[in-house]
Amino acid sequence: MAILKCKICGGDMTVSADKTFGICEYCGSTMTLPKIDDDQRAEAFNRGNHFRRIGEFDKALSVYERIVEESPDDAEAHWCCALCRFGIEWVEDPATMEYLPTCHRASFDIFTSDVDYLAAVELSEGLTKKQYIRDGAKISEVQKGILATSQNEEPFDVFICYKETDENGNRTVDSTLAQDIYYQLTDQGMRVFFARITLEDKVGSEYEPYIFAALNSAKVMVAVGTDPKNFNAVWVKNEWSRFLSIVKHDRSKVLLPCYKDMDPYDLPEQLSVLQSYDMSKIGFIQDLIRGITKVIKANEPKTEVKETVAGGAGNVNVAPLLERVSLFLEDGKWKDADIYCEKVLDIDPKNAEAYLGKLMAELKVNIRKQLADCAESFEDRENYGKIIRFGDDKLEAEIRGYLAHINERNENERLTGIYNDAVSTMNAASTEYAFKVAGVAFKSIPGFKDADELAEQCFEKAEDARKIEEEEAQGKNSKETLIFDIVIIVAVVLLLIILFIR
Numbered sequence: 413m414a415i416l417k418c419k420i421c422g423g424d425m426t427v428s429a430d431k432t433f434g435i436c437e438y439c440g441s442t443m444t445l446p447k448i449d450d451d452q453r454a455e456a457f458n459r460g461n462h463f464r465r466i467g468e469f470d471k472a473l474s475v476y477e478r479i480v481e482e483s484p485d486d487a488e489a490h491w492c493c494a495l496c497r498f499g500i501e502w503v504e505d506p507a508t509m510e511y512l513p514t515c516h517r518a519s520f521d522i523f524t525s526d527v528d529y530l531a532a533v534e535l536s537e538g539l540t541k542k543q544y545i546r547d548g549a550k551i552s553e554v555q556k557g558i559l560a561t562s563q564n565e566e567p568f569d570v571f572i573c574y575k576e577t578d579e580n581g582n583r584t585v586d587s588t589l590a591q592d593i594y595y596q597l598t599d600q601g602m603r604v605f606f607a608r609i610t611l612e613d614k615v616g617s618e619y620e621p622y623i624f625a626a627l628n629s630a631k632v633m634v635a636v637g638t639d640p641k642n643f644n645a646v647w648v649k650n651e652w653s654r655f656l657s658i659v660k661h662d663r664s665k666v667l668l669p670c671y672k673d674m675d676p677y678d679l680p681e682q683l684s685v686l687q688s689y690d691m692s693k694i695g696f697i698q699d700l701i702r703g704i705t706k707v708i709k710a711n712e713p714k715t716e717v718k719e720t721v722a723g724g725a726g727n728v729n730v731a732p733l734l735e736r737v738s739l740f741l742e743d744g745k746w747k748d749a750d751i752y753c754e755k756v757l758d759i760d761p762k763n764a765e766a767y768l769g770k771l772m773a774e775l776k777v778n779i780r781k782q783l784a785d786c787a788e789s790f791e792d793r794e795n796y797g798k799i800i801r802f803g804d805d806k807l808e809a810e811i812r813g814y815l816a817h818i819n820e821r822n823e824n825e826r827l828t829g830i831y832n833d834a835v836s837t838m839n840a841a842s843t844e845y846a847f848k849v850a851g852v853a854f855k856s857i858p859g860f861k862d863a864d865e866l867a868e869q870c871f872e873k874a875e876d877a878r879k880i881e882e883e884e885a886q887g888k889n890s891k892e893t894l895i896f897d898i899v900i901i902v903a904v905v906l907l908l909i910i911l912f913i914r
Contacts, residue, residue, distance in 0.1 A: 774795060
């Protein structure tokens, strides 16, 4: 049987007796395992995990999707599909030495709503199901952080996609050409995302929120390259393929490949069908600027001004309607409340109180303070975004306060759940593997109650259990050897007796 490789570091896995969990022999991570019944399936998972670890998410996704086609009930295959779709990679936190998820393909879609994530949870049970839910919650929190950061970024006009360094870590020709384009476009008054300059004051682990914001706000992407390999480089392809996915839903956006010292037919297939520019031709930059300007002017965004909440000057007509909304909400007449909110918005499309009423009707909340009692965060709700966009500072602070309460409460419940499960596992443990599983669980919640102390106890007990298991194995072998020797001696004696009698 082929050895399964760690999804995080690629090391060999020590598999549990029921083959649903494993511990990496190198990084110590505990993780769920696929249903493996032959070497071919194991190799397919290892190949998919390899592609995902090096950032080839599309290649990895195609591998996992083939596994799902063959085995639709394989929860781990569905889980891996979801990881690829959101570009999830586990990176070690130097402070806690814990492996945490990072997201290289942020999306407005929530990870825990993904069809493959839901399938993985539905098709799993026991510890495996709990692990999927825990990791899914962690990934969703990472997403929310990315979205929160990206919402504060000013929109870009142009996103320049290029390869910064070569295999030896030296700056590429592509980078210098891209920087020339950056200066030319900024001179025209455009706001341009160029990683070398735009991200120079950011830490590498913090890039994704700004890349995500730029990809979604930019009307034009300029993909620069002097070699087919550079266009297909992992992170370059990650950017232009994500932008093309956005273009499918927003035809106002345009991707413009710019090449030099190469045949345009050698561009990646997805780019070769687009209008492209040869950077070696005279007048190239003028043609590029003219093309970009046409796109930007055709989609010139209107300046949005934050409005004060309803009820002030200029909003007298909507005050009685909002009063009706409050009464409907108090009586639990959600549909009527929503209808009257729409009447307010017909008069004042930027009325934050109306969007608040719609949110409360959607969540079935009678009074505003009860928003803090919602089971889940409403941060991803469209009406919440409109409240923050059009509401005044006081309303924004109030609503964000309710969210903070929900997130703090749910995080405490999540930590408590992990802690209680780990305590149960520890109390029931008798083997090295079981103690290690409990220890890793405690280690994943550093600083919570006495988790750090219990983690150390678990690892100490795991070592004691390992020694006992080795001694028992050696004793068993010694006993079997002694019995074998006695049998041989008896056989020899009987043979001698028989020979003597004859």
